Amino acid sequence: MGELSLPTIRIAGGRVIDPVDSRDEIGDVWVGRGQILPSGAASDEAEVVIDARGLIVCPGLIDVHVHLREPGNEEDETIATGAAAALAGGVTSVACMPNTIPPIDTQAAAEFVVLQGRRARQANVYPVGAVSKGRKGEELAGLGQLVAGGAVAFTDDGAPVASAALMRRALEYSKMFDRVIMQHCQVPELTVGGVMNEGFESMRLGLGGMPAAAEDIMVARDIRLAEITGGRLHIQHISTERSVELVREGKRRGVKVTAEACPHHFCMTDEKLRTFDSNYKMNPPLRTARDVEAVIGGLKDGTIDILATDHAPHAPEKKMRELDIAPFGIIGLETLVPITVTKLVEPGHLSWPQMIRYLTINPANLLGIPKGTLRPGADADITILDPSTTWTIDAGRLRSRSRNCPFDGWEVKGRAHTVIVGGEVRYTLGGIVQEAAAPA
Structure with missing residues (x-):
């Protein structure tokens, strides 16, 4: 997918945490052309809206x-x-x-x-x-x-x-x-x-x-x-x-x-x-x-x-x-x-x-890599975390080719929900990525 075809994404209503700027607030993160955009500065409506309410949005x-x-x-x-x-x-x-x-x-x-x-x-x-x-x-x-x-x-x-x-x-x-x-x-x-x-x-x-x-x-x-x-x-x-x-x-x-x-x-x-x-x-x-x-x-x-x-x-x-x-x-x-x-x-x-x-x-x-922040202009590598979900680790269902996991069967809290790399959604548990025209 080329940069020009990447959608403009609005990540809405999440707890945004960016240690670089000591940012910890409820707000939106905008993504376009593979980069972080100034909040709310997208000229057109977002093509994809991610409802991040109750979730943590971080680099x-x-x-x-x-x-x-x-x-x-x-x-x-x-x-x-x-x-x-x-x-x-x-x-x-x-x-x-x-x-x-x-x-x-x-x-x-x-x-x-x-x-x-x-x-x-x-x-x-x-x-x-x-x-x-x-x-x-x-x-x-x-x-x-x-x-x-x-x-x-x-x-x-x-x-x-x-x-x-x-x-x-x-x-x-x-x-x-x-x-x-x-x-x-x-x-x-x-x-x-x-x-x-x-x-x-x-x-x-x-x-x-x-x-x-x-x-x-x-x-x-x-x-x-x-x-x-x-x-x-x-x-x-x-x-x-x-x-x-x-x-x-x-x-x-x-x-x-x-x-x-x-x-x-x-x-x-x-x-x-x-x-x-x-x-x-x-x-x-x-x-x-x-x-x-x-x-x-x-x-x-x-x-x-x-x-x-x-x-x-x-x-x-x-x-x-x-x-x-x-x-x-x-x-x-x-x-x-x-x-x-x-x-x-x-x-x-x-x-x-x-x-x-x-x-x-x-x-x-x-x-020494240009990553790790949500500042405008930075690469749009973003992790959205669900901090409150509880689940059981099952080594047999992990994506790794190997299964040598000492935490198999542990009851845990928190997990990755949606992951964006270079402005492209490459992983999601589903349920929060919507077309902007769809009902919020």
Whole structure:
């Protein structure tokens, strides 16, 4: 659909929240030619009216940490199926990790992701380039070429950049392109053979442990490296009490460090592994109640800037293997909003504007993409949320190609209702998109 054929849309009567302008009011949002229009400034009557009364209208949500598996593991997910799952979760833009086969470590590999995302016509898809060639942690990838191919950040996620020297060089070189280094913080030698968090539960269950210190040590090292280089560091899927404290301390010193939290790390503990269900096996692992409280505390005071999913799909036959050999990871795109609403907003840990900030402008600023606001002239990426609907998560009905969802069967509140990307309605639960001539 070309820009000229996009309809003029009036989103009427919703609670409009845009953290960029501290906007939180009942009002209308107008969309035309793929952009946000000044409110009420459309010269002609709207061709489509969306009745958003009782709903929240906000900038399109952005997930900075998603695994789409293509190329190489299309049985788990593809760029098209993952981007469709994103829309169903209210997410209009995703940044996909480079641990594909082959990895995203060349300009051509990044361009492939961009092209496949455009072909899918679902959510916007941005590639994240590998820090090292082959993600082997030995030699820097061609960062400049990756940027030319569309990479918005760099990471070896799925594995840490274990070498301090390589991490230092990456932080230095990435400054040339104003790109952030996203780090899976973990000392590999301390987690060999680990299945879950090291502690009472791992001892009780007789399972190999992954100590919190493995994360804490790497977080401390990399914050110091960011400090001496002036580079931008982003801590992925933060999960431990001490790591949250380290980020807080780094921010106070003026270090360019940010952090993200995933829903599973703020609402579940390692006690879930008592079931030996591999859907509770992820890396970093579920931690203790104290760690969960610390992650929530970090979100409340802004130490943690971003909410992300670490959406990591695996085909059922892979996750059904014994716990010690099943792969790490869970899906999360379609459960991000309801779990966050149920576990953070409803209990009063976060306000709606805070939650939306962590899912819109903060991720946009991290990646340097022109998204995350409803200001006139901005790209018309809009998420309309139903904040009060209650429903039961059914993994079998999710759009993702995989089913490794630890929230299956949970009673939750809130979900995406309608999603607009580039001025085009690409997802809706139905019932509110009308022709303007139809009775309101």
